[in-house]
Amino acid sequence: MKRFLAAAFVLWVALGSPAAYAVQPDEIMADPASELRARNLSRELRCMVCQNQSIDDSEAPLARDLRLLVRERIAAGDSDAQVLDFLVARYGEFVLLKPRLEPHTWLLWLLPPLVLGGGGLALWFQGRRRSRSAAATDHSTVKLTAEEQARLERLIAEEPLPDRPA
Amino acid sequence: MIAEAGHYALVLALALALIQSTVPIFGARLGDPALMNVARSTALAQLVFVLGSFAALVTLHVTSDFSVVNVYENSHSLKPLIYKITGVWGNHEGSMLLWVSILALFGGLVAAFGNNLPLSLRAHVLAVQAWIASAFYLFILITSNPFLRIANPPIEGRDLNPVLQDIGLAVHPPMLYLGYVGFSISFSFAVAALLEGRIDAAWARWVRPWTLLAWIFLTLGIAMGSYWAYYELGWGGWWFWDPVENASLMPWLAGTALLHSAVVMEKRNALKVWTILLSILTFSLSLLGTFLVRSGVLTSVHAFATDPTRGVFILLILCVFIGGSLTLYVWRASALKQGGLFAPISREGALVLNNLFLTTACATVFVGTLYPLALEVINGDKISVGAPFFNLTFAPLFVPLMIAVPFGPLLAWKRGDLLGAAQRLFAAGVAALVAIAILWAWTSGGSTLAPLAIGLAVFVIAGALVDLAERIALFRVPFAISARRARGLPRASWGTVFAHAGVGIALIGIVCETTWNSEYIGSMKPGDVAHVAGYALRLDGLTPRQGPNFREMVARFEVSLDDGERLGAMTPSKRNFTTRGSTTTEAALMTRGVSQLYISLGDTRADGATDVRIYHKPMVLLIWFGPVFMAFGGLLSLSDRRLRVGAPKPARAPRELQPAE
Numbered sequence: 047m048k049r050f051l052a053a054a055f056v057l058w059v060a061l062g063s064p065a066a067y068a069v070q071p072d073e074i075m076a077d078p079a080s081e082l083r084a085r086n087l088s089r090e091l092r093c094m095v096c097q098n099q100s101i102d103d104s105e106a107p108l109a110r111d112l113r114l115l116v117r118e119r120i121a122a123g124d125s126d127a128q129v130l131d132f133l134v135a136r137y138g139e140f141v142l143l144k145p146r147l148e149p150h151t152w153l154l155w156l157l158p159p160l161v162l163g164g165g166g167l168a169l170w171f172q173g174r175r176r177s178r179s180a181a182a183t184d185h186s187t188v189k190l191t192a193e194e195q196a197r198l199e200r201l202i203a204e205e206p207l208p209d210r211p212a
Numbered sequence: 213m214i215a216e217a218g219h220y221a222l223v224l225a226l227a228l229a230l231i232q233s234t235v236p237i238f239g240a241r242l243g244d245p246a247l248m249n250v251a252r253s254t255a256l257a258q259l260v261f262v263l264g265s266f267a268a269l270v271t272l273h274v275t276s277d278f279s280v281v282n283v284y285e286n287s288h289s290l291k292p293l294i295y296k297i298t299g300v301w302g303n304h305e306g307s308m309l310l311w312v313s314i315l316a317l318f319g320g321l322v323a324a325f326g327n328n329l330p331l332s333l334r335a336h337v338l339a340v341q342a343w344i345a346s347a348f349y350l351f352i353l354i355t356s357n358p359f360l361r362i363a364n365p366p367i368e369g370r371d372l373n374p375v376l377q378d379i380g381l382a383v384h385p386p387m388l389y390l391g392y393v394g395f396s397i398s399f400s401f402a403v404a405a406l407l408e409g410r411i412d413a414a415w416a417r418w419v420r421p422w423t424l425l426a427w428i429f430l431t432l433g434i435a436m437g438s439y440w441a442y443y444e445l446g447w448g449g450w451w452f453w454d455p456v457e458n459a460s461l462m463p464w465l466a467g468t469a470l471l472h473s474a475v476v477m478e479k480r481n482a483l484k485v486w487t488i489l490l491s492i493l494t495f496s497l498s499l500l501g502t503f504l505v506r507s508g509v510l511t512s513v514h515a516f517a518t519d520p521t522r523g524v525f526i527l528l529i530l531c532v533f534i535g536g537s538l539t540l541y542v543w544r545a546s547a548l549k550q551g552g553l554f555a556p557i558s559r560e561g562a563l564v565l566n567n568l569f570l571t572t573a574c575a576t577v578f579v580g581t582l583y584p585l586a587l588e589v590i591n592g593d594k595i596s597v598g599a600p601f602f603n604l605t606f607a608p609l610f611v612p613l614m615i616a617v618p619f620g621p622l623l624a625w626k627r628g629d630l631l632g633a634a635q636r637l638f639a640a641g642v643a644a645l646v647a648i649a650i651l652w653a654w655t656s657g658g659s660t661l662a663p664l665a666i667g668l669a670v671f672v673i674a675g676a677l678v679d680l681a682e683r684i685a686l687f688r689v690p691f692a693i694s695a696r697r698a699r700g701l702p703r704a705s706w707g708t709v710f711a712h713a714g715v716g717i718a719l720i721g722i723v724c725e726t727t728w729n730s731e732y733i734g735s736m737k738p739g740d741v742a743h744v745a746g747y748a749l750r751l752d753g754l755t756p757r758q759g760p761n762f763r764e765m766v767a768r769f770e771v772s773l774d775d776g777e778r779l780g781a782m783t784p785s786k787r788n789f790t791t792r793g794s795t796t797t798e799a800a801l802m803t804r805g806v807s808q809l810y811i812s813l814g815d816t817r818a819d820g821a822t823d824v825r826i827y828h829k830p831m832v833l834l835i836w837f838g839p840v841f842m843a844f845g846g847l848l849s850l851s852d853r854r855l856r857v858g859a860p861k862p863a864r865a866p867r868e869l870q871p872a873e
Contacts, residue, residue: 071735092596098454143598154583158576165568
């Protein structure tokens with residue numbers, strides 16, 4: 047299988063590739079489980095000459111190149127992590143659509159939980175402060191001024207009685 | 213002549229915008245109604261001139277005047293009329309002209325229908341609108357003039373990018389821009405409130421319909437774009453977490469948060485300062501989207517550096533407006549009085565929670581979209597942030613949000629009863645559990661998460677129905693009275709029901725499509741049969757055909773069920789556009805209920821076999837029905853009595869509808 051794929055790969059590089067669609071019939075691996083792994087890995091890998099497309103979606107020749115490479119590694123018995131390591135070693139971290147958690151991506155990964163947690167905390171503190179200040183000034187806020195009291199009574203007097211259905 | 217007239221009209225619009233930017237502000241300072249009213253007439257006149265300019269460009273495209281660079285580069289005399297018209301905004305210059313036309317349209321609408329606004333507020337709002345307009349007129353006139361001529365006109369144009377020659381281009385960009393630019397109104401209202409140092413519940417009542425209108429268009433625009441990508445790009449994907457898509461998703465998330473916080477402000481006079489901030493942020497994100505898409509910075513940081521004029525100009529606009537409005541906010545927001553106390557468990561509390569999650573989601577998209585750019589600029593490291601990142605970070609944010617959605621409308625204002633709401637949602641919970649149980653039994657051994665996600669979606673939909681049933685006291689009073697209450701229910705409440713149900717509907721579609729999508733990839737010769745998800749598709753043959761500006765190879769598939777019942781034919785094709793020498797795939801779709809069969813063609817091989825990709829996408833249409841429901845809910849809410857009838861009046865309806873005793 048490996049030799050066949052390697053031969054197909056060499057042949058393909060030698061002949062030049064036609065512009066065509068994402069995964070092509072001749073790329074599919076015989077073993078469905080391996081093929082499924084290849085598809086799943088393909089979705090995590092970037093076609094480096096495309097704008098934000100995974101190699102699974104892309105029709106670029108480079109994407110086909112990478113798809114065949116992934117299948118070749120799987121056929122050679124690599125685990126998913128080993129395949130990814132191999133590709134990162136060869137093409138750099140740019141090839142991963144989901145960056146690894148490393149010092150220079152801490153901010154990227156940690157910002158969403160920080161915003162959520164920070165926002166939650168801010169709301170909690172604000173709520174406590176406001177309820178405390180409301181409790182402290184409770185008596186003054188509950189009482190209406192004489193003017194408001196007069197207005198309220200006037201409004202109540204003006205309000206027509208609800209129509210009662212017969 | 214027409215090009216020059218269009219160009220001149222745009223210059224005049226700029227002049228009017230400059231007047232509108234300054235005179236009304238002085239008028240408001242001096243308290244002079246005549247000067248303040250200048251805003252109204254200039255806004256309307258500006259609209260006339262911009263529309264004139266836009267009409268000029270449309271005329272040039274329709275008449276195929278190739279002496280104009282923009283027409284030469286993006287049109288072709290043989291192109292069908294509809295694509296000649298839509299081609300106007302299928303390029304940078306034209307789309308910017310559409311952008312300012314819509315900006316002027318919104319300004320004109322405020323001028324024409326803002327009669328119930330306080331005079332000084334209207335003057336300020338329109339002046340701020342004119343600041344934005346002036347900046348973008350200058351941008352177009354200096355860096356992106358669509359009316360430039362060619363000295364030696366060529367005989368034929370270079371045609372429009374074939375992918376764009378689709379009905380989608382007629383609908384998607386105008387819708388999206390109506391949304392993007394519509395948020396400029398809430399921005400202008402926010403800045404005007406900060407300038408005036410005054411804001412009250414009435415302010416929220418004026419802002420809300422404009423925000424709602426923009427949100428409806430943005431929702432439909434994004435959904436339309438997603439469907440367009442789905443059938444046009446040929447591999448059946450409907451959302452790619454592409455930076456350009458993210459650019460439209462960010463204002464949508466912020467706008468959805470704004471819509472909800474404006475409710476709190478309108479009803480309870482609380483969250484004022486936050487609502488103002490959200491209004492500013494939402495439009496800032498729209499501007500950011502414009503920058504990302506229009507500056508070329510996305511293709512690569514280097515593309516931005518090679519032709520920096522446009523990018524730098526928009527970046528400048530971005531900095532001035534976002535920086536300026538945020539500075540104004542920091543300076544003036546403390547002057548705005550906070551009001552309306554509420555307990556954490558209350559309708560307000562639920563809406564605050566909604567805002568927290570939506571803004572976090574927005575921040576996630578923001579950092580995911582811009583982090584690679586920032587990192588490359590800072591230390592040259594190139595990383596990619598794509599779909600797997602967003603899928604992983606979005607799910608934990610949306611699950612709690614979705615669980616909370618049905619609780620919100622059932623909680624009372626000020627102080628709610630969570631246990632009571634939970635009891636009333638009992639039926640919805642049961643419905644969700646039943647759905648999960650059935651799906652687990654049915655797909656035993658398959659994905660465990662998908663049934664849970666669908667259960668969540670069912671909970672959201674059933675929760676929306678429970679809310680409706682509670683409001684009309686269904687089953688607790690005679691049906692006739694419930695029906696009467698349903699008629700008397702404010703349309704805004706109906707809107708909530710539809711919009712929230714829409715969220716659940718879209719989620720069902722998303723989960724089904726991603727989990728139970730089946731595909732067939734293979735080479736087929738005429739007579740071959742492919743079997744996908746219980747359907748048999750027989751390739752009858754391929755025939756060449758000549759279109760107006762392309763040649764195509766059409767394949768004919770005979771579709772039937774596996775048991776032999778004939779369903780009809782599907783005809784996917786591959787088009788070759790001669791002028792640009794590029795090909796597009798026209799996928800064929802067959803709709804079965806809300807599911808679809810999808811065929812797209814690959815290359816034909818030397819031995820006569822054609823590469824074919826066939827998908828069965830279960831429930832896929834729900835992905836777009838959901839947003840349509842949401843937008844319909846928005847429309848209902850927009851037609852609510854309190855927004856149609858300007859002055860607030862004491863509501864009489866609830867009393868009339870008390871049950872007879």
